[in-house]
Amino acid sequence: xxxxxxxxxxxxxxxxxxxxxxxxxxxxxxxxxxxxxxxxxxxxxxxxxxxxxxxxxxxxxxxxxxxxxxxxxxxxxxxxxxxxxxxxxxxxxxxxxxxxxxxxxxxxxxxxxxxxxxxxxxxxxxxxxxxxxxxxxxxxxxxxxxxxxxxxxxxxxxxxxxxxxxxxxxxxxxxxxxxxxxxxxxxxxxxxxxxxxxxxxxxxxxxxxxxxxxxxxxxxxxxxxxxxxxxxxxxxxxxxxxxxxxxxxxxxxxxxxxxxxxxxxxxxxxxxxxxxxxxxxxxxxxxxxxxxxxxxxxxxxxxxxxxxxxxxxxxxxxxxxxxxxxxxxxxxxxxxxxxxxxxxxxxxxxxxxxxx
Numbered sequence: 570x571x572x573x574x575x576x577x578x579x580x581x582x583x584x585x586x587x588x589x590x591x592x593x594x595x596x597x598x599x600x601x602x603x604x605x606x607x608x609x610x611x612x613x614x615x616x617x618x619x620x621x622x623x624x625x626x627x628x629x630x631x632x633x634x635x636x637x638x639x640x641x642x643x644x645x646x647x648x649x650x651x652x653x654x655x656x657x658x659x660x661x662x663x664x665x666x667x668x669x670x671x672x673x674x675x676x677x678x679x680x681x682x683x684x685x686x687x688x689x690x691x692x693x694x695x696x697x698x699x700x701x702x703x704x705x706x707x708x709x710x711x712x713x714x715x716x717x718x719x720x721x722x723x724x725x726x727x728x729x730x731x732x733x734x735x736x737x738x739x740x741x742x743x744x745x746x747x748x749x750x751x752x753x754x755x756x757x758x759x760x761x762x763x764x765x766x767x768x769x770x771x772x773x774x775x776x777x778x779x780x781x782x783x784x785x786x787x788x789x790x791x792x793x794x795x796x797x798x799x800x801x802x803x804x805x806x807x808x809x810x811x812x813x814x815x816x817x818x819x820x821x822x823x824x825x826x827x828x829x830x831x832x833x834x835x836x837x838x839x840x841x842x843x844x845x846x847x848x849x850x851x852x853x854x855x856x857x858x859x860x861x862x863x864x865x866x867x868x869x870x871x872x873x874x875x876x877x878x879x880x881x882x883x884x885x886x887x888x889x890x891x892x893x894x895x896x897x898x899x900x901x902x903x904x905x906x907x908x909x910x911x912x913x914x915x916x917x918x919x920x921x922x923x924x925x
Contacts, residue, residue: 581660581663582626582663583869583870584625584626584660584870584871585625585626585627585628585629585663585667586866586870587863587866587867587869587870588625588628588629588707588867588870588871589846589847589863589867590843590845590846590847590867590912590914591629591706591707592628592629592632593843593844593846594706594707594766594843594914594916595629595630595632595633595706595707595766596632597766597841597843597916598633598706598764598766598916598918599636601764601837601918601920602633602636602637602640602704602764603640604836604837604920605702605762605763605764605836605920606637606640606641606644606702606762607640607644608762608836608920608922609701609702609760609761609762609922610758610759610760610761611641611644611645611646611701612701612758615648616648616649616650617641617646617647617648617649617650617701617702618649618650618651618652618695618699618700618701618702619634619637619638619641619649619650619651619652619700619701619702619703619704620651620652620654620686620694620695620700620702620703620704620756621633621634621651621652621653621654621703621704621705621706622654622690622694622703622704622705622708622709622753623654623655623690623705623706623707623708623709623711624653624654624655624659624664625655625659625660625664625708626659626660626663626664626667627653627663627664627667627668628667628672629706629707630653630704630706631667631668631672631673631674632672633704633706634651634674634704635673635674635677635678637702637704638651638674638677638678638681639677641701641702642678646701649678649680649681649682650681650682650683650684651674651681651682651683651684652684652685652686652694652695652700653683653684653685653686654685654686654687654688654690654694654695655687656687656688656689657687657688658874659687661685661687664685668683689713690705690708690709690749690752691713691745691748691749691752692748692752693752693755693756694752694756695756696756697755697756698755698756698757698758698759699756699758700753700756700757700758700761701757701758701761701762702761702762702763702764703753703756703757703761703762703763703764703765704763704764704765705763705764705765705766705767706766707766707767707768708767709746709749709765709767710767710768710813710814710815710816711812711813712738712741712742712745712812712813712814713741713745713748714741714812715741715808715809715810715812715879716737716738716740716741716810717737718737719734719737719738719807719808719809719810720734720807720808721734721807721810722796722803722804722806722807723789723793724789724810725785725788725789725792725809725810725811726779726781726782726785726786726789726810726811726813727739727770727779727782727814727815728777728779728782728785728786729782729785729786729789730810734810738810738814739814739820741814742814742816742820743820743823746816746820746821746824747824747828747829750824750825750829750833750921751824751829753921754829754832754833754923757923758923759923759924759925760922760923760925761922761923762836762920762921762922762923763919763920763921763922763923764918764919764920765918765919765920766916766917766918767815767816767916767917768780768781768813768815768816768914768915768916768917769815769816769817769818769821769840769915769916769917770815770816770817770820770915770917771817771840771915772817772818772819772820777817778913778915779815780815780912780913780914780915780916781813781815781912781913781914782913783909783910783911783912783913784864784868784910784911784912785811786910787899787902787903787909787910788811788868788872788895788899790902791895791898791899791902792806792876792880792895793806794898795884795891795894795895799885800884800885800886800891800894801880801881801883801884801885801891802883805879805880805883806880809879809880811872811875811876812875812879815915815917816917817917818838818839818840818917821838821917821919822835822838822919825919825921831924832923832924833921833922833923833924834921834922834923834924835919835920835921836920836921836922837918837919837920838917838918838919838920839917839918840915840916840917840918841915841916841918842914842915842916843914843916844914845864845911845912845913845914847860847863847864847867847912848860848911848912850863851907857904857907858904860903860904860907861900861901861903861904861907862900864900864903864912865896865897865899865900865903866896868896868899869892869896873892873896876892876895877892881895
């Protein structure tokens with residue numbers, strides 16, 4: 570598979586309802602958001618545009634966009650717009666419903682114009698030099714496609730890929746990340762700022778600490794059970810990696826201090842652990858059944874689209890039955906051993922400013 574790595578998150582409100590972790594990631598960046606707005610140049614006599622890259626159904630981004638608008642208004646911005654960007658296959662109907670519902674930033678800033686940009690963020694999605702503040706939460710770790718020539722029949726992710734295959738994953742991730750940042754460098758106004766939060770890896774420890782490695786290990790075990798049972802062809806799974814690559818600080822900053830250094834200025838890059846809300850709830854209540862159900866639903870919300878396209882549509886029983894079997898298997902394994910497959914997040918945050 571070398572086409573798009575995902576068609577987006579599960580729609581119909583399912584992702585919104587099962588993305589508590591992503592909301593915590595966004596909240597963990599409150600101080601960085603304030604610093605980003607303080608560091609940007611507010612355009613004089615021109616509209617202010619906030620662009621949210623990888624918005625999904627919008628529930629998670631409403632809060633961060635609302636905070637951004639408040640901070641910008643405090644700096645004198647009056648004529649404001651918000652550009653919501655995601656794939657054409659995103660659930661734009663649900664996003665529109667969220668914009669008109671309770672908790673929308675339009676309740677506080679009703680004159681703000683809401684704009685949609687249905688396009689992959691690895692290329693420019695809006696006019697050059699039009700974005701004052703860019704934000705991206707829990708999205709930029711996705712790959713644009715499966716790396717060509719992949720052959721890892723017993724592995725799924727950065728953390729367990731054999732060295733030669735891992736290099737293919739990292740090469741695709743590096744290419745995609747540079748493309749993402751180059752496109753943002755075109756879109757940002759002079760003095761505009763971009764804040765990105767994504768899954769990270771700590772390359773300073775051995776073995777490397779990779780966000781979500783425990784969860785991806787469980788997913789791999791459950792899919793291999795289907796492969797070994799003849800439900801999914803071996804050659805299909807061999808050419809698939811889950812298309813998310815958590816980056817190290819060095820990998821995240823490489824384009825900014827390298828080929829894009831004449832356009833982008835690095836203001837911040839760091840790793841921050843964000844606790845899993847499912848694990849926190851388990852420790853508080855001891856309710857293993859709810860923990861397993863919620864953790865599996867969270868996983869399905871972000872992963873099903875990619876797995877359907879890359880693996881499950883080839884299942885003998887069909888994609889629907891295979892998906893139900895996979896996530897039921899993950900839920901049962903989590904209930905049996907709730908401590909065995911931690912999410913163990915390191916959120917990587919990067920802030921850059923467009924040079925004048």
